Amino acid sequence: MKVSLFATCLTNALYPDVDLTMAKILKHLGHSVDVPEGQVCCGQIAFNSGYVDDAREVARTLIDAFERSEVVVGPSGSCIAMIHHYYPTLFEKEPAYLKKAEDLIHKSYEFTQFVVDVLKQPDLGAHYKAKATYHPSCHATRLLGIGEAPLKLLQHVKGLELLPLPEAQLCCGFGGTFSVKMPKISEAMVAEKAQHVLDSGADILLGLDMGCLMNISGYLEKINKPVKTMHIIQLLGEGMKS
Amino acid sequence: MTMYNQTTDERVDKALANSFLRQATRRATDRLRNNKYKAADELGNWEEWRAAGEAIRKNVISNLDYYLNQLIEQMEKRGVHVHLAKTPADAVTVVRNIVREHNAKNVLKSKSMISEEIHLNHALEEDGVEVVETDLGEYIIQIASEPPSHIIVPAMHKTRQQVADLFEPIAGHALSSDTPTLTRFVRTQMREKFLRGDIGITGCNFAVASTGSIVMVTNEGNGRMVSTLPRVQITLMGMERIVPSFRELDILLNLLARSATGQRLSSYTTILTPPKNTADPDGPEEYHLVILDHNRSEILGDKLFRSSLNCIRCGACFNVCPVYRQLGGHAYGSVYSGPIGSVITPLLEKDWKKWGHLPYFSSLCGACSEACPVRIPLHDLLVKLRMRKTQSGHTPQVERQIFKAYRYFFTREKTLRRALRLGARLQWPFVRNQRITGGPPPLSNWTNSRTLPMVAPKPFMQLWADLKNKR
Numbered sequence: 089m090k091v092s093l094f095a096t097c098l099t100n101a102l103y104p105d106v107d108l109t110m111a112k113i114l115k116h117l118g119h120s121v122d123v124p125e126g127q128v129c130c131g132q133i134a135f136n137s138g139y140v141d142d143a144r145e146v147a148r149t150l151i152d153a154f155e156r157s158e159v160v161v162g163p164s165g166s167c168i169a170m171i172h173h174y175y176p177t178l179f180e181k182e183p184a185y186l187k188k189a190e191d192l193i194h195k196s197y198e199f200t201q202f203v204v205d206v207l208k209q210p211d212l213g214a215h216y217k218a219k220a221t222y223h224p225s226c227h228a229t230r231l232l233g234i235g236e237a238p239l240k241l242l243q244h245v246k247g248l249e250l251l252p253l254p255e256a257q258l259c260c261g262f263g264g265t266f267s268v269k270m271p272k273i274s275e276a277m278v279a280e281k282a283q284h285v286l287d288s289g290a291d292i293l294l295g296l297d298m299g300c301l302m303n304i305s306g307y308l309e310k311i312n313k314p315v316k317t318m319h320i321i322q323l324l325g326e327g328m329k330s
Numbered sequence: 331m332t333m334y335n336q337t338t339d340e341r342v343d344k345a346l347a348n349s350f351l352r353q354a355t356r357r358a359t360d361r362l363r364n365n366k367y368k369a370a371d372e373l374g375n376w377e378e379w380r381a382a383g384e385a386i387r388k389n390v391i392s393n394l395d396y397y398l399n400q401l402i403e404q405m406e407k408r409g410v411h412v413h414l415a416k417t418p419a420d421a422v423t424v425v426r427n428i429v430r431e432h433n434a435k436n437v438l439k440s441k442s443m444i445s446e447e448i449h450l451n452h453a454l455e456e457d458g459v460e461v462v463e464t465d466l467g468e469y470i471i472q473i474a475s476e477p478p479s480h481i482i483v484p485a486m487h488k489t490r491q492q493v494a495d496l497f498e499p500i501a502g503h504a505l506s507s508d509t510p511t512l513t514r515f516v517r518t519q520m521r522e523k524f525l526r527g528d529i530g531i532t533g534c535n536f537a538v539a540s541t542g543s544i545v546m547v548t549n550e551g552n553g554r555m556v557s558t559l560p561r562v563q564i565t566l567m568g569m570e571r572i573v574p575s576f577r578e579l580d581i582l583l584n585l586l587a588r589s590a591t592g593q594r595l596s597s598y599t600t601i602l603t604p605p606k607n608t609a610d611p612d613g614p615e616e617y618h619l620v621i622l623d624h625n626r627s628e629i630l631g632d633k634l635f636r637s638s639l640n641c642i643r644c645g646a647c648f649n650v651c652p653v654y655r656q657l658g659g660h661a662y663g664s665v666y667s668g669p670i671g672s673v674i675t676p677l678l679e680k681d682w683k684k685w686g687h688l689p690y691f692s693s694l695c696g697a698c699s700e701a702c703p704v705r706i707p708l709h710d711l712l713v714k715l716r717m718r719k720t721q722s723g724h725t726p727q728v729e730r731q732i733f734k735a736y737r738y739f740f741t742r743e744k745t746l747r748r749a750l751r752l753g754a755r756l757q758w759p760f761v762r763n764q765r766i767t768g769g770p771p772p773l774s775n776w777t778n779s780r781t782l783p784m785v786a787p788k789p790f791m792q793l794w795a796d797l798k799n800k801r
Binding site: 103129263264275276302 | 339342343346652653655656657689690691692693694695696697699700713715716717718719720721725729730733734736737739740741742743746750753765772773775776778779780781782783784785786788789790791793794
């Protein structure tokens, strides 16, 4: 299969190894990988802040970039959920782009969803000896309905012990611009999430959205209780090296 | 009600500093939430129930004029006085006039969020009327002179000890803080007050249009006392609180009780078809129904927000909201707090200056939408409110500039690449141990409580291009 990567704006700028590892894993699975030029961001930051016109132009850029792609895969449930749930309303008054948006919706997947549900390859042959816990990000879970896929990938990692995260369903308090617009509320939320991570007894916190992980790890770092935090892609990438 | 005069920041700070409040809120919402899960699972097909609930509410809201007419017709036929109040002030005037006309000195109230919405108690007290809240939670916050912090559990933020401390001056002696002692105390207080009541004021969970009946659900039975003892009764309802007939009522009562408290049915479901019949041994002889609009007609005509009128006021969205969980209700500053309060308050009150913060009291995690028994897409409505606020020019200039810049750079990948490389060079003054630990606002809002990873020396798009060139 020819897979086009959606390098989300956050991973592109702050965690390029997540995108790079995603490319490596997909190649390892026998697919050809390309990264269409011109792609930047799904537009969610502006959309969720109420700046729909700005969001629409950013979304248009993304739609154009992937117009000729067969399949689009990104390392974030939140960005893919933005495309799936909100692009139709963004372009409701532009039939031409609405059509293109729907094409993108039908061919785009979050990484774990793609590997497990589409490729049906939950076992990547990875080894990683550690105790880990998994934070189910809100948009992946509630908007995309991703439940089992990431867990299936992790269950196949040899040596990995998965510990339950208390009150896992609680939002970590990131919420994109919420974290800087309502910093104190956001801090109270991430403080509780961080405590649950510590209580889980895990050495590694895993997730499928770098936004949430950046928030939780940034807080743990600040209070001097750093817990190693990895995107599932990063863990799989490390685990597949051995 | 001092908290109405504070700024949003002050209220948030105050809530976050109050560990009693936060602990009480967390404990109570967890309990309600877990009870709800059990009560919903028990039905086996909760999603079908939700869909049915949504369909019923949608039908009511789309045909509200028809059902309202039917309700009013049924009521007036039997001699009920129906009052349509356009504004909260109109509703207050209606009630005030009824109270004056009867020269009433003691008014009994069972729980009514509409009375909070129109700030009724204050107005009646100004007229020298004693207003008695007979719902335990409402009674507690009345003594504390606070607004409700939860639409179902108004005193959720209070611990038992705090309640005992509030009751002691009235009791005139020390009270232990165990639940039986506290409830016994209130029961004795209430008994006597019930007998003295001149007028009863109740809320309305549902009004059945086909029969002209008012449905109230309570867990203390106080609603029954308020609606049987006084000779005159006033019921306050929001104009959207209608069900077509008893068939739909059955479904909505299930959704309401299960979602609100995890009960199959509330302890008391009171259905009144007023006024008192000659054959009835008790009940009010004179009955007034006050139907409040307060911009609901406008919401009805607004297709973006119409679904907010589908709400059945169960409070399930409060009990799963991670923001409410940290703050309790008072930090919102509004009568209706929690996710649904953040949606409807700006729409009802139409004042961005005062209520413009509410749509941002959400991380948009979607837990509220998932919990709503009539499937209101609450977090989507919050985004739409942000959109409306933005489009009507009520967001700060700086914010508008930031998103203009965002649009510029995030539609030009190559330009963004250069900007990121510049950022990677400029970030050093803020870097400690390979992490960004400070910065100018609004970045400092993040770094005050968190660190950030460094901007990568090469963004992925550049890395990939370089790799491709090597090959």
